[in-house]
Amino acid sequence: MTNWVIKGLRTGVKSTRYPRAEETAAGCSPGLPAATRLPSDLAEMIVARCPTGALERSLEGVDVDLRRCVHCFRCTRGSNCTVDWSGGYDWAGFATERTGAFGPPFGRSLHILVVDTGDCGACLSEVKQLNNPYYNMHRLGFFLTPTPRHADVLLVVGALTEQMRLPLRKAYDAMPTPKRVVAAGACALSGGVFGRSFICSGGVGEFLPVDVEVPGNPPPPLAILHGLMVVAGRKPPASLYRRVENSSADEPR
Amino acid sequence: MPMPFVLAATLLTCGAGIVLSLVLDDSRIPALLGCLGAIASLLLLVLSGASLFTGTSFHETLWTIPQLGALTLSLDRLSALFLFISGLVLLPASVFASGNLFRYLGKYSLRTYCILYFALFATLVLIPISADALSFLMLWESMSILIYLLVNYEHEEKEHTRAGYIMLAIGEAGTIAVALAFITLARNGSLEFAAMKAAGIGLGEEARWSVFLLAFFGFGVKAGLVPVNFWLPQAYTSAPGSFVPVLAGATLNLGIYGIVRVNGYLLPALTPGPGLVALIIGSVTAILGILYATTQSDLKTLLAHSSIENAGIITAALGAGFVFVALKHYPLAAIAFAAALYQMLNHSIYKTLLFCATGTVDSHTGTRNIDRLGGLIKVMPLTAGFFLVGALSIAALPPFNGFDSEWLTLQTMLQSAELASTGIKIVFAICGAILALTAALSVTCFVKAFAMSFLGMSRSEAAAQAERAPRVATVPMGFLALLCFLLGIAPTYVIPILDGPIAPIAQAARAADALVPPFFAGNPHHNELPAAFVADFHAIGAQVGQSVMPARGLIVMHRGGAANPVVFAMSTFYTAVVLALMLLGTYVVFRLIISSSRAVDRRVVWDGGIRRLLPEMTYTGTGFSNPVRVIFEAVFRPTMVEDTSETVGKHFRAAIRRTRGENHVLDRLILDPISDAALQAANGFARMHHGFLNAYAVYGLAALLVALLVARFA
């Protein structure tokens, strides 16, 4: 007999300690651009560098719409002027005017149907990580299900292509209420690099009532996990639109 | 009214049916058949019911044929049971036929059908009450011929003719075997059953075996036992939809009747051997029947194979009874016979129901192929409901009737623990396991039969646009479905009635005493039960309902003896009550608490997100039963012949067409070798006929020489 029991015991728990503690392993998140206070000429330049229009000029610098950022790093590399870069992974937030999180009965048992609506493989690969021993989402009461009839959460990844509209609608309709939709990845949120084009509608939100959005291209597993925690009502949502804080105390109001 | 008069009235009604059908126009025939058939069946029910419930009997000698003996009619409780079942089947079947026959109007002569039907009706009535071998054989023979004519009614189809011939041939072989058995039994020259029974006592062991085997396999032809049942699926499939219920519900029973009458009553076995043969043959029949039933895609053929299965279960229980009688365990024998007869009664009812439903489906959609049906519950809800009742019954699920008898049969097998001989116990154990497997497979089979034809999407236009069944079809089915339910919840009422027919074959032991303890205080035998025993069961409610119901109790229960100290018990009545309460409770809770606050949102069915779900994409009956086909491939031995294949380039196959062949295991192992050998022998003889005159002269000379030599030296 193999001594897998002993080996297993000796190995100990290797799963991430998130959400009980912060995950600090190197490379667990690529980070995101942060809203940056910049002089207006520089801000102008940086905004022009962003391919998806995630950066916007504001009075005091550059605001970031996380839902559009595709992690191309053009705003932080290859130029002497850069935006600030924030770490972390607690990125998921509520989409505007949506139903919100689930209440307590769903908190510890959430069945998730993953629908790939035109994904390049990156987001799906991150979703797949959730089931591995490191992220191990079962310990949190999240389960993947192959049928919408059992699903509470529809997790959509990928740019919404023309061909996948009908299946997505059917899957959503087939889910019993109460149900929530989580869109993960820039493509699902805004169309990503495809934007609004002949092949892509510019985000799942225009087609289905999305409740929670997880930015990132692709979002790291922990960000998706955060999205699920948000939809389960176990973590507070983050803001998806980062503004330059109007906090400079020395300035007169 | 004295019983012979009722009998005469029944036969006269049949006669009137024949005469009137000669006079009436073809379009009137169905109504005539329905009315007179129903009247004759009611008379038959009165006649047999009087005997079955009150025990009255009659014995009439009609006339005496010189040298051959008297033709006698006699009605005892054993005959009465079979007549009663025939009546229960013929009543709805006649009404059903009157609706179903219109499809033949203008194509085949309905007059012929009606004449044959009533003639067969009369023989079905007379066979169980004929009390001598001569009249029995004459009637048996006319029944075979009438059945042949009716099966071959749609004579323009080649297959039907072929099925008819096969049936006729094997039927004749069976009759000859039965006749030989009777001749062996008629030792003191009298062909009357009573005299034969008396003569049988002194018969030697070889003669007993030969009578048993001849009668068992001779009657087994009609009952559908291995290895003489290869005619049955084809004949059932070919028979008109209005006739096949009679075939399955009434004539199959007569095969069982023959076995019970001859092997159980006239010449009960003294050794367990014959009983074991019946048990083994029955079990093999059952498993083969259900295996082939499960893989069929024609509803009628499926039901035919399932009839074989049921005949097998009945025979196995009978065989167990014979063994118990031979070993003098009479109460156990009574249980076994009760199981067999109960199973037979149930089979007649639910199989008639299922065949009626199938006939309705056939005439409304034009197909019986399960793979072409589907979704019928939407267009013919009543038919679907009744078919479901039939399917639940035959799959032996409580509270319907199949459960009672199959449960009893399996319990009978377990009772072999009481026996002394280890060898016999092993045979019982193996046969019990086979029967249990059969029961499991029959669930698979009927899940397939119901779900694939009535649920899901319609796989053909005809199935999607079928019309509702008319009342003339649904009323008989409703009647039968109700019987399925009543027989299912009232085993404690049925078993005491079955005791009448069982008593003479089980040496006067009573199944009711062994199986239905008199729990109800109103019963005169109540005091025979030990008080502690009653108190034990009082706690779990065995006496609930004792003041309102006239019975010994509502629990079927057997207490094993010293060698087998176990109690087995069940009560389908209480099961039904609990089931109803649970369903009702769930419904009420759902209505009151849950659904008052929530609206139901109906959307399209989940189809995996494809653009359009086509019927071709859904599960078919063939697909459903394929695991069984694969698991039991050793039995089925399918052959696959590749007909054509279209290829693109050299290696890419665009389309492959294959023909799948399947030779029934009995054909493969028994029929084909025999027919091959016969053909080969015939070819050998044919070589003598090459047409030279000289050669024929030599044959003649040689024959003469041989004859002379034999005459000289012999």
Ligand code: SF4
């Ligand atoms: S990293 Fe994001 S915000 Fe920066 S340029 Fe690329 S898409 Fe725009």
